[in-house]
Amino acid sequence: MTATFDLASSSVRDLNQALHDADRGSFHIANPRGAHAVAAGITSEIAVQIDGSVGYYCAGMHQRGAVHIYGNAGTGLAENIMSGSVHITGNATMSAGATGHGGLLVIEGNAGARCGISMKGVDIVVGGHVGHMTAFMAQAGDLVVLGDAAEDLGDSIYEARLFVRGDVASLGADCVEKEMRPEHTERLTQLLEASGLDASPADFARYGSARELYNFHPDDIDAEVAAAKGATS
Amino acid sequence: MCGIVGLFLKTERYRNDLGRLTAMMLHEMRERGPDSAGFAVYDDATPDRTRVTVLAEGRSPEWGPTAATLESVLEAEVEVSAVLDHAVFQTTGDGRLARQWIIDNVDDVAVLSHGTQIELYKSVGDPDLVSSRYDLSSRTGTHAIAHTRMATESAITTNGSHPFSTGANTCLVHNGSLSNHFQLRKQLRRHGESFQTDNDSEVAAGYLSWRLREGDSIDTALGSALVDLDGFFTFAIGVEDGFAILRDPISCKPAVVAETDDWVAMSSEYRAIARLPDVEHAEVFEPEPARIYSWSRAS
Structure with missing residues (x-):
């Protein structure tokens, strides 16, 4: 049994309340017309299909359910996702999957700037390109990009793994290319399969943390002190 | 925002x-x-005439005298029509000169735009x-x-x-x-x-x-x-x-x-x-x- 919500006539608040009250079943959402916070805060294993483009924070704070969007999304798609899955057929703008702790986010099109910023365990698969500062301060989880990555990929990254098939415009501070070991190929194969996107794991390069920013280096403070002394003398 | x-x-x-x-x-x-x-x-609509949109915030002044003086400055015909506290001056004369003359000579108004194609309106609220x-x-x-x-x-x-x-x-x-x-x-x-x-x-x-x-x-x-x-x-x-x-x-x-x-x-x-x-x-x-x-x- 599928319940239908037409956002041309019902409010996002009523829709989200119904989704929060449900503990099973499937929902179909029509005419989102760029509305914000559509299907945010789901906590149960429901299936939600959204026909059309959504605004900010669609499927934010998502847990356990499966959300499938046929369209594009604005800022913060699946922000702080904890578990479950969010899949979009089109593009997502800034900060998709930001701070996500778990679950799977699949973006068939392009993702804008800061995709996966501060990701803490979410897995993200992007069919197209990703914008600048993607995976900034990423802490855990895997990010797969079938297209290219713009400037400063993985800046100040902790321990997330980044797999990119296309070109990387530049790597951010402390992000380096790393060897693809068998366990990485295996994990990448799983993620591609789960996403439904077609690509060969052999075509990807892996990037991750050089771990140079983990510790404070006494040499750096010596250099600072020397520079300060030089400036005042 | x-x-x-x-x-x-x-x-x-x-x-x-x-x-x-x-x-x-x-x-x-x-x-x-x-x-x-x-x-x-x-x-x-008026490719041969420059329109100068002017704002006199919250007022609807009598624009006729301004248009008349502007005609002699530009040495060209000037027509004016008011839309609440905005007015649109139309002229075959030099639009840039018209803009600057209004800024320099008409008290308490702002020139919002000038050009053969553009009209511009703005307000608080x-x-x-x-x-x-x-x-x-x-x-x-x-x-x-x-x-x-x-x-x-x-x-x-x-x-x-x-x-x-x-x-x-x-x-x-x-x-x-x-x-x-x-x-x-x-x-x-x-x-x-x-x-x-x-x-x-x-x-x-x-x-x-x-x-x-x-x-x-x-x-x-x-x-x-x-x-x-x-x-x-x-x-x-x-x-x-x-x-x-x-x-x-x-x-x-x-x-x-x-x-x-x-x-x-x-x-x-x-x-x-x-x-x-x-x-x-x-x-x-x-x-x-x-x-x-x-x-x-x-x-």
Whole structure:
């Protein structure tokens, strides 16, 4: 049994309340017309299909359910996702999957700037390109990009793994290319399969943390002190 | 925060709907900027006459004597029509001279725009009220840009409202803030630009007017802007025959573009675009940082 919500006539608040009250079943959402916070805060294993483009924070704070969007999304798609899955057929703008702790986010099109910023365990698969500062301060989880990555990929990254098939415009501070070991190929194969996107794991390069920013280096403070002394003398 | 919208018609199909569609887009951006709003509409109805849009905030002065004096200054015929506290002077004379003369000689008014194609209206208050007060919905033409302002850095005034226009048929709406506008304003004054506010966005408009007056194409002018403007910006820009979009290299300020065979629409958020005709067949994309996008009716 599928319940239908037409956002041309019902409010996002009523829709989200119904989704929060449900503990099973499937929902179909029509005419989102760029509305914000559509299907945010789901906590149960429901299936939600959204026909059309959504605004900010669609499927934010998502847990356990499966959300499938046929369209594009604005800022913060699946922000702080904890578990479950969010899949979009089109593009997502800034900060998709930001701070996500778990679950799977699949973006068939392009993702804008800061995709996966501060990701803490979410897995993200992007069919197209990703914008600048993607995976900034990423802490855990895997990010797969079938297209290219713009400037400063993985800046100040902790321990997330980044797999990119296309070109990387530049790597951010402390992000380096790393060897693809068998366990990485295996994990990448799983993620591609789960996403439904077609690509060969052999075509990807892996990037991750050089771990140079983990510790404070006494040499750096010596250099600072020397520079300060030089400036005042 | 602020909300910006732009609608550029590539064909004649929606020419009579330009104002209605722009008002619909502006309505969706109310929450991003409930303090004030403004719009500029371009049409080619009077290619031989410059229109100078003037604001006497909250007043409806007798414009006849001003028009009469302006006729002798320009040595050309001047007609004037009032729309509440705005007035549109039409003349076959020199529009740039008319603008400067009004700024220098008429007390307590601001010149909002001049050019053969552009009219520009702005006011404090709810964006829908601004739309209806100045009859945006019934306006026709080739392209329009509009803005809703949430004042964060300066007072809620009409002068601080967008769009800003200093050069002929050139205007701009801005989401963001510039950090080098004091210095730029000084430099631009030396190049003959005149400003009526302390607003950073007016400096951006003045910068483009200067470059276009020097003979730059819009693409070349925007390329220079990327070098010379320091700060955050998403701009929607109207020029005589065209429409352009520019975002700074960091692109914190949102933007989405949709394009069909008949129109190009740009807004801060997709919901402003979502009800445009044939939108389901539009190509929808986020303009890339530091990349110049422009469309021209001439090409």
